[in-house]
Amino acid sequence: MTTSHADFHIVLTKDAVAKIRNSDLNGGVLVMKSIPSEELFVVISVETSRDVRVPVDIPTEYSKLRWGDITHPAQWMRPSRPDLHVRHRAMIRRPGTGISFEGFHELVPGVSDPGNGLGLMVTHDPGLSVEAREFGASEFAGWLVQRTGVEPISLVIEPEVVGIGQLASLWPIEQLKAHSVILVGCGSIGGAAAEALAGYGIGRIELIDPDRFLWHNMVRHVLGAESVGRRKVDALKDHLKERWPNLHVETRRLDVVADAHLVRPLVDGVDLVLCAADGIAPRRVVSHLSRRAGKPSVLACVLDDGAIGEVIRLRPTPRFGCLLCHRQHLSDQGTLDPEADQELAYGTGQVHKPMTAVPPDLHYIGTLMAKIAIATLLESLHGDHTQRLPGEYALLGLRPARLYQAPFDLQKAGEIRWLSIPAPRPTCFTCGSA
Ligand SMILES: [Zn+2]
Missing domain, CATH: 3.40.50.720 (NAD(P)-binding Rossmann-like Domain)
Structure with missing residues (x-):
């Protein structure tokens, strides 16, 4: 289990959130822009219908989020297991904890094998129970997927209202x-x-x-x-x-x-x-x-x-x-x-x-x-x-x-x-x- 990636963050702007929420699919491709020096990934395109990938609107004032041109393929999925985001929440509270790749594959069968590389996933659970929310689980969760293990990572989600x-x-x-x-x-x-x-x-x-x-x-x-x-x-x-x-x-x-x-x-x-x-x-x-x-x-x-x-x-x-x-x-x-x-x-x-x-x-x-x-x-x-x-x-x-x-x-x-x-x-x- 590596812990060196624990500070990875994935940014979802309002538009990325809406595109995932409104998709009829149960999962698809995400493209992320990567800013390695900041350990930051920004979702820039979402597969909303089969083989249709739509660019995500990133407001110009978020200039840092529009940095660079290194892109990274990733996935989004809707998990069938209702407790996945509760587990995400529990693990993220304890740095260094994770799940084996095989264990995660059982929870999210659609996850791609990252090979020797690094996979990133955003899971979307629109039907979180009240108990899960009270526990602190969120509608969206981020994951760093490697053969050596899967770690929960943090999402940075643009709120509906920003500013004053x-x-x-x-x-x-x-x-x-x-x-x-x-x-x-x-x-x-x-x-x-x-x-x-x-x-x-x-x-x-x-x-x-x-x-x-x-x-x-x-x-x-x-x-x-x-x-x-x-x-x-x-x-x-x-x-x-x-x-x-x-x-x-x-x-x-x-x-x-x-x-x-x-x-x-x-x-x-x-x-x-x-x-x-x-x-x-x-x-x-x-x-x-x-x-x-x-x-x-x-x-x-x-x-x-x-x-x-x-x-x-x-x-x-x-x-x-x-x-x-x-x-x-x-x-x-x-x-x-x-x-x-x-x-x-x-x-x-x-x-x-x-x-x-x-x-x-x-x-x-x-x-x-x-x-x-x-x-x-x-x-x-x-x-x-x-x-x-x-x-x-x-x-x-x-x-x-x-x-x-x-x-x-x-x-x-x-x-x-x-x-x-x-x-x-x-x-x-x-x-x-x-
Ligand atoms: Zn006077």
Whole structure:
């Protein structure tokens, strides 16, 4: 009994499963593509009627499963013995166990003699008993057939539903599918936020960014060398669609400041706006447009060369002011460092410098930003109290080496401080009568 083949796996895509299930035969030929270095076999054709072999559909996104051109003949059979798959299950739990070729031949008389080679078989038992299923037996089973013995091997079967839909009983996929957001800024934080929004199951994302993806962007970005030179919005769209084919992604090559009049009507069409754009002006524009449109927004950046991350949630209610109200409040408290070269000094017009932060810190901020956006939608629009956040304003310690004034005086990496934001100033142009 050899045990060196115990890690062989046979892949059956949905289409291969359907072709075997629907065949009137009790067995036939399978052709498998073999990827020896991976100990992997992929069923690429099924004999569905006598001498009719039909190619199996392998979706293009499963690119590894379409590798190589070494093919391997194999068999599929419907066993007459009802306990075969129970035995398969029992044996696969005990590595190294198997059946003699003669013993297997008695259980599955149609098995071909592998000679001195290696035979592969998939058995299909459509009539498994409830007891057999409870024991863990499956409709399909795989076998490595050699003269020296027959071993059970594992099948990798494509499920009916793959992707985010698999979480339907665990997470409000259906609610989130109906929602849409604008993401302003498709840089390092924005790219990570977009991936996280897709992973949470948001239905539609509008990407807004005027810039191209260049070499110096690559080290911190979810995009890689394949995207160099492209518009960030288009490259990010392709990246997202590859992983989340059902996500709706719109792209706008707009500058949120210069093209604010074009962004304004877009805000009306979404449920929330995220801003991960560099600089103070885009954040002010997003704060203003979303407030006037009565939509919540979430703004994220890193301060002081990546020492601290900041995520602000702005909700258009009488309880909470806008970005300018918030900044004025900090300034009134005397908390902002007045030094002109300090990134914390928003009010001086200095831009913050995400390019000095390390990539996972930026992705961490992007992911938290998406979490805050999704939690806001679920709580405010669906009353999901499990998604209530501790506050409106999160400060995160990334590399808090220096001594800052409150509220920026985080001491530890990984520390998260949640704060509120003040009510609107009576004179605020943005908050106005909102
Ligand atoms: Zn305001």
